[in-house]
Amino acid sequence: SVQLGNGKSALFWTCNWIESSTLHREFPTLFQHSRRKNRTVEDALTEDKWVRDLRHGNTAEIALEFLQMWRKIQGAGIVLSSEEDKISWVAGRGGGSYSARAAYNIQTNEVSSSGIKAACWKAWAPGTVKIFAWLLLKDRLWCNDRLQRRGWPNGYFCTCCNRNLESSTHLFWDCPFARSVWQTASSRVVCAALKEKREASHSSLRHWERLTALTPQSCRKGFRTMLLLITWELWKERNACVFRGKMPQTEDVQRAIRGTLELWRLAGARCLQPPFGEDVAR
Numbered sequence: 001s002v003q004l005g006n007g008k009s010a011l012f013w014t015c016n017w018i019e020s021s022t023l024h025r026e027f028p029t030l031f032q033h034s035r036r037k038n039r040t041v042e043d044a045l046t047e048d049k050w051v052r053d054l055r056h057g058n059t060a061e062i063a064l065e066f067l068q069m070w071r072k073i074q075g076a077g078i079v080l081s082s083e084e085d086k087i088s089w090v091a092g093r094g095g096g097s098y099s100a101r102a103a104y105n106i107q108t109n110e111v112s113s114s115g116i117k118a119a120c121w122k123a124w125a126p127g128t129v130k131i132f133a134w135l136l137l138k139d140r141l142w143c144n145d146r147l148q149r150r151g152w153p154n155g156y157f158c159t160c161c162n163r164n165l166e167s168s169t170h171l172f173w174d175c176p177f178a179r180s181v182w183q184t185a186s187s188r189v190v191c192a193a194l195k196e197k198r199e200a201s202h203s204s205l206r207h208w209e210r211l212t213a214l215t216p217q218s219c220r221k222g223f224r225t226m227l228l229l230i231t232w233e234l235w236k237e238r239n240a241c242v243f244r245g246k247m248p249q250t251e252d253v254q255r256a257i258r259g260t261l262e263l264w265r266l267a268g269a270r271c272l273q274p275p276f277g278e279d280v281a282r
């Protein structure tokens with residue numbers, strides 16, 4: 001927050017110098033409309049330059065916000081002094097001084113409360129697989145829909161079914177190829193929830209959480225690990241098809257899942273110890 005002195009450091013639109021909010025948050029349309037967004041408080045208030053910055057284009061649609069902001073600034077009765085502005089850090093504990101921890105917490109709050117922490121970081125898996133899952137749950141994998149949005153080279157269709165645009169929700173949950181893999185995996189011990197279809201409005205994360213919620217509490221770590229394992233193997237199959245011209249085969253994915261499951265068990269994944277995840281169909 002800024003304690004206003006001469007107004008030469010505080011930025012008019014983006015600093016917290018008037019009451020407890022910033023003008024660009026409170027009056028977003030005006031901020032968008034303004035020609036100069038980086039004036040200091042002193043500069044903007046001198047001869048009401050901030051008003052001049054708004055005097056162009058269609059002013060009818062900003063009239064109401066303008067009036068409100070005008071009243072707010074008049075009502076605050078700002079008087080600039082000769083002292084310098086005092087800028088202090090208000091977030092977190094630490095009595096007004098900046099700390100990297102508080103800054104980090106502010107920026108990552110959204111992430112930690114979103115469920116990704118439990119969904120991917122708390123499962124048992126090698127780091128590479130967790131990072132892959134993190135990208136999947138944030139919808140940041142380079143599937144064709146994303147490549148297309150950027151105008152980058154892409155094959156448009158899902159290589160596993162050749163029918164739909166490849167998005168990550170299609171590739172991992174809706175594609176008949178993936179559905180078949182999930183269906184087979186759902187016959188494993190305590191993995192029955194894997195056969196549930198994704199609801200159209202659900203993101204990968206919502207779907208992931210829903211499946212986990214259908215699984216008994218005591219087996220959830222193992223269940224999350226299975227989700228990581230199977231999505232990872234689907235992704236590797238997809239990459240083999242896209243980059244190395246492989247033919248997609250659900251049997252290959254099943255075999256890879258069995259192999260990796262054994263490796264992870266050997267590597268110390270206690271949450272995967274039998275009977276959890278045993279393939280009763282075999």
Ligand SMILES: [Zn+2]
Binds near residue numbers: 175
């Ligand atoms: Zn497909």
